[in-house]
Every structure is written in C-alpha cells, then in structure tokens.
C-alpha cells in the first residue's frame with residue numbers, strides 16, 4: 001500500500017524504532033497516531049511532526065487505551081491502514097539466579113507487555129482496517145510487528161524476552177492467514193542490534209564490542225534502517241506471513 005494519505009498507528013512510537021518509523025511515514029505524506037506510555041516524548045514528537053501526527057498516551061496492555069487510540073485515528077484522520085507494533089521492554093534475569101528462581105511476576109510482565117500488548121494493539125487495529133475499501137490490489141491494511149533475533153538466538157538472561165519475541169514471530173503466519181480474506185497482511189521484523197534508547201545504558205566500549213560481533217556491516221543498526229524496512233513492507237503486496245531478520249548476519253552467542 002502507498003504511505004501517502006494513509007494512516008498508521010505506531011505503538012512505542014515515541015522512541016527508538018517506533019519514532020524513526022513515525023518520522024518516515026510523516027515525511028512520506030502519511031499520518032501517524034503515536035501511541036506510547038511516555039507522554040513527554042510522545043507529545044514532543046507529535047508537536048514536531050505537526051498536522052500529520054497525533055499522540056495518544058496508552059499502555060499496550062490496556063484494552064480501553066488502545067481502543068481510544070484507534071478511535072482517535074478514525075475520528076481525526078478518517079481511517080486506519082497500518083498497525084505498527086514497536087512497544088517493548090527487556091529485562092535480564094536467569095531462570096535460576098543467586099536469589100533463587102526467577103520470580104514468576106517478572107516473566108509474566110515481559111510476556112504481558114511484549115506479546116499480549118502486541119496482540120492487543122494489532123487485533124484492534126485490524127478490526128478498524130476492515131472498514132476500509134480495498135485498494136486495486138485488494139488490500140485494506142498492513143500489520144507490522146517487532147520481534148528480535150533473541151526469538152531465535154536468545155542469550156543468557158533472556159528467557160522471558162526471547163519467549164515473548166519467539167511468540168510474536170510465531171503468530172505472524174496465523175495472523176496473516178486469519179486476515180487474508182480481508183486483504184490485511186501481517187509481517188514481523190526481527191531486528192538485531194539497533195542504536196536506540198533501549199541500548200542507551202551501554203558504554204561506548206560495550207557498543208564497540210557489540211558492533212564487532214556483527215559480520216557486515218560491523219556496526220549497530222540505525223533506527224531509520226528499521227523504518228526503511230517498514231516502508232518496504234507496507235509497499236510490497238506479496239510480502240505476507242513472514243518474519244524478516246534485520247541484523248547484518250549477526251547470530252548471537254550465549255552471552
């Protein structure tokens with residue numbers, strides 16, 4: 001589908017990969033509803049992007065909050081065509097650490113935000129897309145989710161994060177199949193290492209060491225490179241039901 005004059009809801013749109021996607025879609029003549037729990041960053045980005053953007057504060061795990069953001073897109077921009085799910089969190093904890101078994105609540109929290117939050121967002125976005133008139137290719141909308149290469153090469157301490165991301169990758173095909181008759185595609189991106197606030201706590205030395213592990217190009221990915229992949233997906237009707245690694249051929253080691 002074309003981006004120009006089409007409307008995207010972007011969860012986690014206030015920062016990092018989601019922010020870069022919001023900028024790209026707005027620059028290409030699209031409209032964006034930035035959904036995030038970070039009010040200050042979300043409002044600032046929406047103000048910067050001007051009439052093409054709106055901010056909705058919501059937690060992705062909250063049904064009412066996502067419904068309100070979808071309604072905001074319909075009320076202010078007239079339709080919703082793209083549901084781009086970037087909101088996610090990480091936490092490092094082993095199955096059994098020095099303090100004993102990983103608290104179940106910590107495992108559940110990551111699954112809730114990353115997996116349940118992604119599903120909550122995409123299901124309500126897809127419902128709104130069904131109202132769209134199909135375009136010449138029969139398309140009504142596109143869903144893009146964000147897994148991680150930790151879905152496949154989870155490191156020590158990534159048990160909850162990897163489980164959540166593997167589930168996001170795993171649900172891509174059934175989502176695409178469920179929505180095929182409605183002309184809605186679903187594609188998942190599994191990023192490698194991207195330079196976003198998620199990695200913000202790392203020293204320059206740690207970043208250099210991570211970069212050196214990436215075969216080519218031997219550096220961290222930049223958020224606009226993720227946004228370029230989203231754009232390619234939105235524009236490519238044959239791309240459906242697939243998880244795409246975007247990682248410079250990185251295969252992560254155990255630690």
Ligand SMILES: NC(=O)c1ccc[n+]([C@@H]2O[C@H](COP(=O)([O-])OP(=O)(O)OC[C@H]3O[C@@H](n4cnc5c(N)ncnc54)[C@H](O)[C@@H]3O)[C@@H](O)[C@H]2O)c1
Nearest residue numbers: 012015016017036037059060087088148191193194196198
């Ligand atoms: N940066 C990387 O190297 C990398 C690699 C693989 C996967 N990812 C995934 O990409 C996605 C985006 O990550 P990023 O690097 O841009 O991180 P980021 O921290 O810069 O952005 C994430 C955004 O999501 C928002 N968010 C978090 N929990 C939320 C919730 N419950 N409800 C609403 N908003 C919430 C945050 O406020 C933040 O604005 C995440 O799902 C992350 O797991 C990132």
